[in-house]
Amino acid sequence: MINRDKDSRHKKQQRTSLRKLYGAVCEMLLQFFCLLPVKNNKIVFDNFGGRGYGCDPKYIAEELLKSKRDLDLVWLTQDVHTALPNGIRPVWYGGVRAIYELATAKVWVDNVKSALRIPKKRNQLYIQTWHSSLGLKKNEQDADILPNSYVRRAKRDAGMTDLMYSNNSFREDKYRNRFWYQGKVIRCGIPRNGILLHRQERVVNKVKDYFHIDKDKKLVLYAPTFRAKAGSEIYEFDIVQVIRALDLRFHGEHVCLRRLHPNVADLGRKITDTDLIRQATEYPDIQELLAAADVLITDYSGCMFEYMLTGKPVFLLIQDYEDYLKKERKLYFAIKELPFEAAFNEQDLLDRIKNFNMERYLDQCRNFMQRVGMEDDGNGAKVLANIIIKNIDEEAYGD
Structure with missing residues (x-):
């Protein structure tokens, strides 16, 4: 036992010495490069x-x-x-x-x-x-x-x-x-x-080809933000049921691209693709996914404000709203100040999709953009x- 402790201390000292040596070499190189x-x-x-x-x-x-x-x-x-x-x-x-x-x-x-x-x-x-x-x-x-x-x-x-x-x-x-x-x-x-304001069909086709999705399908992007103090269950909901609601409201067949934050990318790798859901966490550029999507579902991610510029629907699913404010981050805007439909549970989301009013939504987006002084010509x-x-x-x- 004593020998093991000595070996452990010796290895720790070696690692410390190597880190110091590496730091000294880097500092010398830095001085030279400057x-x-x-x-x-x-x-x-x-x-x-x-x-x-x-x-x-x-x-x-x-x-x-x-x-x-x-x-x-x-x-x-x-x-x-x-x-x-x-x-x-x-x-x-x-x-x-x-x-x-x-x-x-x-x-x-x-x-x-x-x-x-x-x-x-x-x-x-x-x-x-x-x-x-x-x-x-x-x-x-x-x-x-x-x-x-x-x-x-x-x-x-x-x-x-x-x-x-x-x-x-x-x-x-x-x-x-x-x-x-x-x-x-x-x-x-x-x-x-x-890429959002000058939408190009080639980007839409590129994304659909990448995920082997038929050209006549519509895309819904689910892109939640990262939580440091929550488990994987917070990213779970009945996506298939939501897809069916989107099919009815927006008259088409949707496929969901599920893109988790890079900090929890391992969670995405554990889930297998289906006919209705594709894992998009490792797709290199979320902006191309936004450009190709017909609907965005997110929570607290700033991508909502960029997607808003397209004039296409944004839905917020914020089932952990109170916990998020207490345990994760404070927000610049109250949820009710945002121009998006915000749902606090799955049924709420389904109802908001069913009753979505495009004209009212676009008016709310224009008012919000005016309030924050947002202008973007692409x-x-x-x-x-x-x-x-x-x-x-x-x-x-x-x-």
């Missing part, structure tokens, strides 16, 4: 700490590809086999190479307060896209509790950020006053919303791509 010159045509993108190809960074990158400029587009990813368009090269998010790419890039584009952040040079541009265009759940300085480590990282990140943007006055005010940020905020469309990706190109050109030509 001396390297910036490559004026290099742009580095990150999506949720290397988790897939999506969100605003994706749509900004693809707009830059359309420019046909000589650009070196780097995508930081936890999986270097992630499918990327020609012209975008993957680099492993957690490696030394990622640090090198950041140190030598002209522009950083990120949608989270990344832990993989090195000191920014004066001639580098950092665009923080954030991952919520409006958002229902309180975050950053409005959140009840934040770990000290996150607050330190968020403050450091905000101090290096050069540009943020918003399609609504509510979020713009939050960026200016609740994000520890003192920099520039511009008003423009959200890049990822272009051209946000072009605006941000032009800002990046202009920054590169000014550096190149000394303007």
